[in-house]
Amino acid sequence: MQIGRGFWASKILLSAVKFQIFSTLSERKTMSASEIKSHLGFKCTDRHVFDYLDALTSFGFLNREGMLETAKYSNSIDTDFFLDKNKPSYIGGLLEMFNNRLYGFWGNLEEGLLTGLPQNEVTQGENLFEKLYADPDRLKEFIHAMSGIQMGAFMALAQKLDFSKAKTLLDIGGSAGILSLMVAKHQPHMACVTWDLPAVAPVANEAIQKFQLQDRVNTASGDFFKDEFPKADIVTMGNILHDWDEETKLMLMKKAYDALPEGGTFVAIENIIDEDRNKNAFGLMMSINMLIETGSGFDYTLSDFEKWARQIGFKSVSIMPLAGPTSAAIAIK
Template sequence: MENHSGQPSPGSIMQIGTGFWASKVLLSAVKFELFTLLAAAESMSAAAIKSKLNFKCTDRHVFDFLDALTAFGFLKREGFLETAKYSNSLDTHLFLDKKKATYVGGMLEMLNNRLYGFWGNLEQGLLTGAPQNEAKQGENLFEKLYEDPNRLKEFIHAMSGVQMGNFMALAQQFDFSNAKSLVDIGGSGALLSLMVAKQHPHMSCTSWDLPAVAPIANETINQFQLQDRVKTAEGDFFKDDFPKADIITMGNILHDWDEETKMMLIQKAYDALPEGGVFIAIEGVIDPERNKNAFGLMMSLNMLIETGTGFDYTFADFNKWTKAVGFQKTEILPLTGPSSAVIAYK
């Protein structure tokens, strides 16, 4: 955060340095399901919220918590202190009510339950190059996730949450008129397939992932009532060829891996596509100068925490890899916030 005032100020330094305070306020509210509570009640007093959530702190600290959420824009408030009534803001109402299909809080739940603690070891990750998650106990992240149904469900909802806005934007902005079929590799909860199918009635979509994922994805497909055009299929992208389709997509998949594995996955996508087929990767693509998309850079550091060797990348990186396997043309499509779709045409 550059200082443009012309005068020295520690303001931005302190804002970033205390950033985990703001993060924990939001993550705590999600854990307490405060926004779901308010969505049902429409508005509540601080006293009612305190009682419902069983807070034992002072009234003043309840006000501080709720007013901080108001200052951040997550809540709206009418009145003051004891007379205040709190309600959800527009974005909070849509995206943080757990009872809505548009809920994105799964990522926030995982941030709170897993990554908040692991990121405390970033220094060790930089010093050692080793993952700082479950792998520190000699466990493989993905094996550990997939053997525990509850943790797997949390992880899938997290991945869906962080990408929901991007999947909606892709479905609205990309031209799907020349395609009939889409396979989403590592499709997790099937949300990308669902967003495309919902927006484009001519598309048939397949969410392709490991067998343990299918029951969770099928729950979501049933919730959207799109079983006729969105299916799940089982496979392992390290062992199996990708299913054939007009469009192959990957949301937050490439960045998990080192360059050699990225190239292997891109090659498999190329092999599964017809002439004129399209490969789309959706991630926090880092800007060319590597000094603007802080989210993409931090997500890349998150891959250090999670996998040790995975990393996020620039459009130039994507160009290099896709051209090397034979793709003819590439483009980048900005989506929501710091995320983009990088697109390669066969």
């Protein structure tokens, strides 16, 4: 029953993010229910506003002093850090995308399973990313969503991976450049290139300026279906391989292999599914999300990754746990 009604709790949180309740409370510190109701223009009864805010309190997103008309609401510590849109630690971009795109699309999961076709904006024959990249607003939302969900894993990789024998890093499908920025920040000797389609470069350059790392992080543009990858000591892909079918995964890994020197490192940062396929529920759900988004993409286990890596010619494979359900699958040339 808890899972079956999970969309109730989900929509309460997603709507609060959309209304920017947490960002407003971060600025004003505390507000009453009537103040929040007036600020947001709610027309529902006061009782339902109390219920809505108290549900967020029961979930742990808000703190409350008083009750009903006398209640004052404020952010919990974690909410203030992660869900205030004005802070660099904001991870709500993915929640925004869940609300604006995926909430409705997942309502068609049955159709996706029956037909094997994507259930998103893409019409038959179109590519999801071409569609997204053609709409600047949706592209920015997608980029911020990916940055939010990947930040913790990228920070962990930048601190845990052995960079001592490398000087250059190439991040394929680098989006806003967060992985390159985290590596450059934690590894002062590294020069990084974030590589993506031309439409993404302005967003990445904006992030590079914000971090003041223009001297060691640069953007480069290309299409990984058409172009070879630039040479680098380390090639990374953050949540790239899972977008595609097995044939495309192999093609991308082969291009990474060709871009590396002997002893070079390829790193795939993904929600690697455990070998028993019964523990990393997020990885399994993300794989189903690839059905919704692409029709043929899927997440995978380390054994899957090792099979592909050996087929291409990599000589050793290992896994490095990062943050939450995310790990780095590592292959050495």
